[in-house]
Amino acid sequence: MTQLLFKNLELLDPRWDAPRGGYQVLVEGETIREVSAKPIKAPKASVVDCGGKILMPGLIDSHVHVFLSEVYLRRLEEIPLTLMTARSAVLVRGMIDRGFTTVRDTGGADWGIKIALETGLIPGPRLFIAGRAIGPTSGHSDARRRTDNGLGCKCCNAMTFCMEIADGADNVRKAAREQIRQGADQIKIMVSGGVASPYDPLDSKQYSIAEICAAVEEAEAFGKYTQAHAYTPEAIQRAVSNGVRTIEHGNLIDEKSAKLMAQKGAYMVANLIAYYAMKERAGEFGMTSEMLAKNELVIDGGLKSLEICKRAGVKVGFGSDLLGQLQIDQSREFLLRSEVLEPIEIIRQATLVGAEIVRMEGKLGVIEPGAFADLIVVDGNPVKNLGLFQEQGKHLSAIMKGGKFHKNRLN
Ligand code: ZN
Ligand code: ZN
Numbered sequence: 256m257t258q259l260l261f262k263n264l265e266l267l268d269p270r271w272d273a274p275r276g277g278y279q280v281l282v283e284g285e286t287i288r289e290v291s292a293k294p295i296k297a298p299k300a301s302v303v304d305c306g307g308k309i310l311m312p313g314l315i316d317s318h319v320h321v322f323l324s325e326v327y328l329r330r331l332e333e334i335p336l337t338l339m340t341a342r343s344a345v346l347v348r349g350m351i352d353r354g355f356t357t358v359r360d361t362g363g364a365d366w367g368i369k370i371a372l373e374t375g376l377i378p379g380p381r382l383f384i385a386g387r388a389i390g391p392t393s394g395h396s397d398a399r400r401r402t403d404n405g406l407g408c409k410c411c412n413a414m415t416f417c418m419e420i421a422d423g424a425d426n427v428r429k430a431a432r433e434q435i436r437q438g439a440d441q442i443k444i445m446v447s448g449g450v451a452s453p454y455d456p457l458d459s460k461q462y463s464i465a466e467i468c469a470a471v472e473e474a475e476a477f478g479k480y481t482q483a484h485a486y487t488p489e490a491i492q493r494a495v496s497n498g499v500r501t502i503e504h505g506n507l508i509d510e511k512s513a514k515l516m517a518q519k520g521a522y523m524v525a526n527l528i529a530y531y532a533m534k535e536r537a538g539e540f541g542m543t544s545e546m547l548a549k550n551e552l553v554i555d556g557g558l559k560s561l562e563i564c565k566r567a568g569v570k571v572g573f574g575s576d577l578l579g580q581l582q583i584d585q586s587r588e589f590l591l592r593s594e595v596l597e598p599i600e601i602i603r604q605a606t607l608v609g610a611e612i613v614r615m616e617g618k619l620g621v622i623e624p625g626a627f628a629d630l631i632v633v634d635g636n637p638v639k640n641l642g643l644f645q646e647q648g649k650h651l652s653a654i655m656k657g658g659k660f661h662k663n664r665l666n
Contacts, residue, residue: 256284258300259658264632266290267311268622269606272599273638274309282628285658290623303665305632308652311602312620313356313380313629314644315609316585317524318503318574321347321382322363322417325579326533327541328398328451331414339413343368346582347379352648353586356629356656357381357609357619359441361482361503361524361576362388362396363417366438378661381629383441383613385482386434387419389427389470390445394461395452395484396420424469427462431473440613442474446483446499447490450533450549451542451578457507457549458487464497471498480614482524486553488512495521501612503574505564506530506556513567522612523564526574527557528588532581540580558595565596572612573605589641598641628658632665 259282266278281289281297289295324342325331331339347368350358357380364384371377390396396418399407407415421430431442446462448455455461462470467483474481480500485491491502491512501522502508508516508523516523533542533550564571573592575585592601610620618626632653637643643650654662 257658258283258288258297259303260295260297260300261303261305261310263307264305264310265307265636266622267309267602267638269312269599269603269620274311274636280310280622280630282655282658285628287622287624287626287628303653305652305665309633309636310622310630311633311637312606312622313631313654313656314354314605315357315359315573315613315620316350316355316575316605317359317501317572317609317612318361318526318576319350319358320363320417320576320578321358321360321368322413323578324413325540326537326581327543328414328578329400330541331417332412334413336410336413336416339416340368344377344379347372347377347382349582349647350585351378351380351654351656351661354631354644354648354651354654355380355585356631356654357383357613359383359609359613361385362443369438375659381619381656384439385441385443386437386439387417387430388443388445388484389419389421389430389434391422391461391466392420393454394420394459395445395447395449395455397454398452401454424463424465427466428469428473431470435473435477435479439479441479442470442481444470444481444483444499446494447485447487448549449484450530450546450553453543453545457552458489460490460493464493467494467497467499491516495519501572504553504576506553506560508556508560508563510563510567513563513569516564517568522570522572522608523560524572524574524612525557525560525564526576526588527591528584529576529578529581530554530557531587531591532577532584536581557591561592561595570608570611571604572608573601583647586644589644593641599638601641602637628655630655
């Protein structure tokens with residue numbers, strides 16, 4: 256098996272507070288074989304001289320949508336699946352260029368694009384999928400017009416492809432099973448209103464307890480877990496007390512619901528940049544004033560939610576949730592969070608916590624023997640300067656996924 260020996264580097268293990276010099280890392284095939292503070296003996300290995308730069312695990316974004324290539328979701332009605340896939344290839348390439356070697360898609364992406372990425376047909380990160388996002392009629396998955404009473408064929412356009420509408424516990428159960436049949440890694444449900452959907456107030460309670468339980472039970476029956484789109488404390492409590500494992504967004508969380516999440520060991524996947532980017536530019540891409548008004552209701556909660564979660568001991572994952580044209584802002588999430596968190600805490604969210612969320616502890620988000628060789632080489636110390644993650648990967652000298660270079664300007 257091919258061996259690569261990374262030398263002359265400072266290692267940033269996210270469990271530490273700062274990078275440490277003198278380390279070497281041996282990659283064999285697709286995994287890391289050895290990490291040592293002493294020189295590693297590997298006479299057959301090709302040497303990669305990192306020029307004293309920082310080597311760290313590849314980044315993990317726990318909330319993306321690789322198929323939602325339009326900010327105004329209803330425009331996806333005009334996108335055939337061939338164009339949806341072609342656009343997605345550009346979006347996922349942008350993600351790995353920015354150093355994200357793993358992303359979790361929270362509604363839309365299917366096993367087809369996952370296999371295209373796994374087999375290297377399309378360059379991009381590892382992908383964990385939910386299949387279609389499942390929500391009730393008139394809920395956050397329901398982007399239909401008021402004049403449209405039908406459900407639409409699932410294979411006609413990108414909008415119907417990415418969303419699933421199911422009402423009643425039996426139908427939710429069936430929809431969850433269907434996503435599992437289609438290779439979902441996790442099940443996504445909607446339990447409160449959302450910003451980018453037309454007819455659901457943010458504080459609407461989407462899904463009854465019986466419907467939430469049906470999704471959770473089916474996910475668990477197949478060894479998977481459930482993630483829920485939720486903004487309000489009530490929605491968070493309804494979801495988490497019935498077994499939902501990750502809360503997506505959670506902007507309006509309060510102390511009580513945070514305490515419940517900590518007790519249950521649930522994860523929060525915050526995504527602040529989505530709201531700022533929508534406020535700045537979503538209007539240009541057709542998002543309606545009703546949606547932008549909903550955005551105003553949650554934007555201020557973002558930073559506060561991080562502080563509440565920290566105080567309550569809730570683990571928070573790094574998410575971006577940017578739609579289509581706004582996805583280039585993905586790494587700005589680091590800068591926004593740095594208003595209330597230390598850079599190393601945010602780096603942990605985008606590595607260690609991300610790996611826990613996708614249940615790949617020890618395999619992703621770390622540089623240690625047995626882990627996948629998913630790593631980046633940064634042109635400076637991100638613990639001191641999160642600006643190094645900005646500008647579309649400009650400050651990353653190397654990006655490797657599964658032992659293969661996506662980018663290498665070392666040597
Ligand atoms: Zn959502
Ligand atoms: Zn989302």
